[in-house]
Amino acid sequence: MTRAEPRYRYIDISVPISARMVTWPTDPPVVIEPFKAIAKGDHSNVSHLHLSTHTASHVDAPVHFGLGDRGADALPFDALLGPALVVDVGEARAVTAEHLRNALTEGHKRVLVRSRNSRFWREDAFRRDFTYLTAEAAQELVQARVRLVGVDYLSVDEFGSAEAPAHRALLAAGVVVVEGLDLSGAEPGRYELICLPLRLAGLDGAPVRAVLRRPAPS
Numbered sequence: 001m002t003r004a005e006p007r008y009r010y011i012d013i014s015v016p017i018s019a020r021m022v023t024w025p026t027d028p029p030v031v032i033e034p035f036k037a038i039a040k041g042d043h044s045n046v047s048h049l050h051l052s053t054h055t056a057s058h059v060d061a062p063v064h065f066g067l068g069d070r071g072a073d074a075l076p077f078d079a080l081l082g083p084a085l086v087v088d089v090g091e092a093r094a095v096t097a098e099h100l101r102n103a104l105t106e107g108h109k110r111v112l113v114r115s116r117n118s119r120f121w122r123e124d125a126f127r128r129d130f131t132y133l134t135a136e137a138a139q140e141l142v143q144a145r146v147r148l149v150g151v152d153y154l155s156v157d158e159f160g161s162a163e164a165p166a167h168r169a170l171l172a173a174g175v176v177v178v179e180g181l182d183l184s185g186a187e188p189g190r191y192e193l194i195c196l197p198l199r200l201a202g203l204d205g206a207p208v209r210a211v212l213r214r215p216a217p218s
Contacts, residue, residue, distance in 0.1 A: 011191075011212040013112075013181045015056040015121055022126050024154050027052040053205035054154070059197045060177040064204035065164065067171045072206035073199045079147040079176045084110035084193035084212070086186045091116050094158070095133045097140040104144040110193050111146055114183035117153035121182050132158040135165035142173040148193070150178035150210070178208065186212055 015021070019032045031050040036042035053072070054060070059080075061072040085108040089099045095113055103111050115131040130153040133141075138156070141149055149156070149170060156166040156177055170177050178195060192213050197206035 006216050008213040009216045011185050013057070013183055013186060013210045013212055014208065015180055015182050017051065017056045017207065020124075021056060022121070022123070022154075023052065023055060025126055027054060030055060051207075053200065053203050053207070054179070055207055057178070057180040057182070057210050058205050058207045059195075060167065060171060060179065060205050061203065062171045062174075063202070065167055065171055067168070069202075071200070071202035071204065072197050073201050073203070075176055075197065076147075079110070080193070080195045080197075082110060082147075082193060083108070084112055084148070084150075084191050086112045086114050086183060086188050086191060086212070088114045088188040089131065093129065093131055095131060095137050097134070097136045100137055100140060104140060104146070107144075109146055110148040110150075111141065112150040112178075112181065112183060112186070112193070113152065114186060114188065115152055117151070118182050118184035120153060121184075127153070128159045130155070130159065132156060132161075133166040135169065138166040138169040141175060142169055146175055148176040148178060148195075150181050150193075150195075152181045152183045154180050178210065181210060190214070 019030050033048045035048040036046040062068045062070045085103050087103050089095050117130050120127045133156045157164045195210040197208045200206045
């Protein structure tokens, strides 16, 4: 019997969660402890996991910045699933509206911004100089009625920005914000995004497993 060829090519754009991973400097680190262990005579292996709701690849919910009471479990599936465009901004430190212009004029509703940040996941220390969205870029995304925007480090805003203009503009408009993606294996172009957060009731954020897929080459 001939094995059927795969219909799709999948790219996992989630960052693995481990005790050694980079986290936001003021958030708790990831701690993974054995709770039960077969090696110690227990019936099974069970781990105890301590982490922030904004660890690794994750969504931000409006309640994260006090913009309503909608938590991560209430984010709409029709924003988290569907066609997406990966846009490469090269070595830019700040993502401007101009970087996104083509994606927005073509009407894409899910935009993933690939930058130099994706290289930083291979480093041991947190990078404060990561690429971020300008306030202007965030407003352009809102005006274009984008449903979801994803970035490849731990914040859409510049490090140290007390006003957090990108967060506030996007979340206030109902745009789903996905942070902490690894887009190093995703070439610019069109995909289908599958991005589902843990169903953490009413919380400000939640880790996600995010995957891109496109038809496999014939």
